Amino acid sequence: MNRRRLLLAWRLLRLYPPRWRDRYELEVRAVLEDHPVRLITLADLIAGAIDARFDPAYQPEEGFMSGSKRQDRRDHAHCSFCGKAKDQVRKLVAGPGVYICDSCIELCNEVLSAEDRPGDQPPADASQASRREPRPNPRSWVRNIFRSTVPDAI
Amino acid sequence: MPRRSSDLGRFSDPSLLILASLASGPRHGYAMILDIEEFSGTRLEPGTLYGAIGRLERRGWIAPLQAQERRRPYVLTPSGAAALREQLPALQRVASTGMERLRAIRS
Numbered sequence: 157m158n159r160r161r162l163l164l165a166w167r168l169l170r171l172y173p174p175r176w177r178d179r180y181e182l183e184v185r186a187v188l189e190d191h192p193v194r195l196i197t198l199a200d201l202i203a204g205a206i207d208a209r210f211d212p213a214y215q216p217e218e219g220f221m222s223g224s225k226r227q228d229r230r231d232h233a234h235c236s237f238c239g240k241a242k243d244q245v246r247k248l249v250a251g252p253g254v255y256i257c258d259s260c261i262e263l264c265n266e267v268l269s270a271e272d273r274p275g276d277q278p279p280a281d282a283s284q285a286s287r288r289e290p291r292p293n294p295r296s297w298v299r300n301i302f303r304s305t306v307p308d309a310i
Numbered sequence: 311m312p313r314r315s316s317d318l319g320r321f322s323d324p325s326l327l328i329l330a331s332l333a334s335g336p337r338h339g340y341a342m343i344l345d346i347e348e349f350s351g352t353r354l355e356p357g358t359l360y361g362a363i364g365r366l367e368r369r370g371w372i373a374p375l376q377a378q379e380r381r382r383p384y385v386l387t388p389s390g391a392a393a394l395r396e397q398l399p400a401l402q403r404v405a406s407t408g409m410e411r412l413r414a415i416r417s
Binding site: 196201203204208213 | 340343355359361363368380
């Protein structure tokens with residue numbers, strides 16, 4: 157299970173922008189080898205990728221097109237996560253200034269469905285569970301992020 | 311039990327935790343996670359950690375050193391130390407005020 161989660165975490169690093177990956181990917185891979193990869197780790201990587209995608213420091217040189225070039229931009233749209241062009245993927249979903257392809261959505265779904273598999277959660281300690289603070293639900297967290305940033309399909 | 315970084319608002323800000331961790335010397339990413347968990351009880355996840363590392367590096371508050379194998383240590387810069395020095399007294403005031411007021415509730 158831990159090995160499978162580590163591989164999943166490494167795959168999630170593909171969601172980060174190329175400039176971020178050039179600089180930090182090898183380091184984060186090394187950290188993930190030492191760090192226990194839990195569901196919150198995977199959700200945190202997805203949130204980090206979205207954050208980096210919106211960070212101007214990691215934007216590609218050409219920047220965003222605007223106004224009259226919007227249609228042209230849609231014709232040449234690429235997945236903001238893996239970089240594949242519109243005609244290389246089955247479906248490309250548009251958000252405000254970003255696109256995501258069906259493969260990257262599938263990768264996110266894989267992370268979300270891992271939560272439902274038996275054996276993913278550590279054995280519950282009934283005496284501690286009652287004292288524990290409510291934990292964030294990675295599934296609803298990621299789903300809400302995507303709902304708010306990816307409104308329509310093209 | 312480790313708490314998420316968002317539970318304590320700005321004073322558990324990952325950037326502040328990283329600056330405080332590097333104040334005792336250069337550390338690579340995983341060593342920072344362990345150190346921060348030990349002194350603050352907050353367990354940073356790698357996505358959050360490297361988001362903050364990127365921002366701190368761009369502000370010039372921390373600097374990368376030569377990587378050892380794949381692990382790259384970071385060091386606190388003089389301007390990073392100044393930023394930390396500026397923020398800590400405010401944090402201390404909040405802590406002491408909170409403690410004083412709690413004592414008043416108990417008595």
